[in-house]
Amino acid sequence: MGVETSPEAPVPVRQVLNMVGGWIGRLGRIWVEGQITEVNRRGNTVYLTLRDPAANMSVRVVGSWAVFDNPAVVDGARVVIHAKPDFYINRGSFSLTAIEVRAVGVGELLARLEQLKRTLQAEGLFRPERKRGLPFLPGAIGLICGRDSAAERDVLENARRRWPAVEFTIETVAVQGVNAVGEVVEALRKLDADPAIDVIIITRGGGSLEDLLPFSDETMVRAVAGARTPVVSAIGHEQDSPLLDFVADLRASTPTDAAKKVVPDVREQVQLVRQMRDRGRRAVMGRIDRESTWLSSVRSRPALADPVREIERQHERVLAARDRTRRALTVALDRAEDRLEHTRARLTALSPAATLERGYAIVQRPGGEVVRSAEDLRGGDDLLVRLPDGKVSVTVREGLDQE
Structure with missing residues (x-):
């Protein structure tokens, strides 16, 4: 009240x-x-x-x-x-x-963590599609770790051994106890706000379930899920699985593994470049050799090796074809001429003029009708007698004797 x-x-x-x-x-x-x-x-x-x-x-x-x-x-x-x-x-x-x-108890803690895990998973915080890929060669790496910790030394030494020029921005925090969650979240927000940082590693060494509890805290998990910069979780050893591993963009089994996954090995990359260069050179030289062989083969063909000889050969073929055509035409003309002479001789032999030459005459009426029988004639009929050297008009006398 x-x-x-x-x-x-x-x-x-x-x-x-x-x-x-x-x-x-x-x-x-x-x-x-x-x-x-x-x-x-x-x-x-x-x-x-x-x-x-x-x-x-x-x-x-x-x-x-x-x-x-x-x-x-x-x-x-x-x-x-x-x-x-x-x-x-x-x-x-x-x-x-x-x-x-x-x-x-540990069992009760595990049950609560499992319940929190199911809740966060249902919200989609663990979905693979929301995880971002790491840059090939980060310009600067944010490192959140314990003060003077072995995890910090492992990350730095392995990263610099792989790529000596790599740069780190280190935020040392409490990695267990009552202040761990707040300090890690604050360090994460600070590094995430720095545009020069390309990737953030959160790491600590192994420990008991109670020691690693801060890295399963809901506040920390949601802070990592909302970060703009890709986050790598490297907490404990291979068997340790805090909830941070599920929400981070990449999980590393150990701090050393985190350095290997974030920083490329300069020696491996140089060797890879050499291998790719050698493969490229072999591919180019192989292509050049194949094209050179093809070009030599083409150039060795008669048409290109001695083009004048090919022209001469074609000229000879044209002349030979011309001669064959000429001979064939001459033979055809001769045969046609022979056939013509033979036909003309036959026509001459069968011609009435040839019969007249042998002493015969052709008697025709004035209209051109040939008289074939004496019985067809009457006295006074006018006739035309065709002789070899001309025509004679005659008149039939009445009482003409017949043979």
Whole structure:
């Protein structure tokens, strides 16, 4: 229920604190999960801070030594605390009074990670098509790693051994504990905002499940998914699989493997260039040799080797064809002439003129009709007698004797 106040009718501090204490007291006992930091013991009382791993928030927890006499109560441990919310009116401070402390078991952590993995996968953060390819030769590489860590040395030494001119921008952060998520995310945002950075490597060495938990944190996973720059995950060893591996653009099994995948080996590239150059040279020389052989073959053909001789040969063929044609035509004309003479002789032999030459005459009527029999004639008929040397007109006398 609200309290009516005004500048003329304010409430005293004690009343405000009493009301806040009353509201908090009505919460009752609750179970709270978090990560332990800043554990201090004063006599039989233990003071610690319980931090939310996914947010920059924490709460003070107070309890008796008997409650916290538990191997799980160490800095960085994930625990579940049964506590009563308390508000100290005199100091105006809030805290939790611990009643029971339980460690979050490995099995429970794995189950929560699996549930988070399914959630992120359903959102599409692990899809292969959203992953970006790495540049062949990055101009500058962002490296997020622990301070003075073996992972940093492995990445730098292997990368520079492969390509001595490679450049790194290094952000050293906490890679385990309560501050790891916040520092890694902040370093990622800083490197991602730098246009000179072509790829970012997030790396650390191996460790227990609890040590690697920050790299399965939802905040970090979503930060990597939203990065503009390709991100390479190189966390732990081959068997380690934090959720960061699934959302990163490329997973490397170790820090050394990350250096090999991000930076090309200059010796291998030089050898590859030489091999490609040699293959190109062999291909070109082979093509030139084939074309030279073809050209030599073409040039060796008679038409090109001695073009005048070919012309002369064709000229001889033309002359021979002309002579054959001439001979064939002459023979054909001679045969035709012989046939003509023979036909003319036959015509002459069969001609009436030839008969007349032998002493015969042709008797015709004036109309040209040939008289074939004496019986056809009558006295007084006019006839035309054709002789070899001319024609004679005659008249038939009546009483002509017949032979």
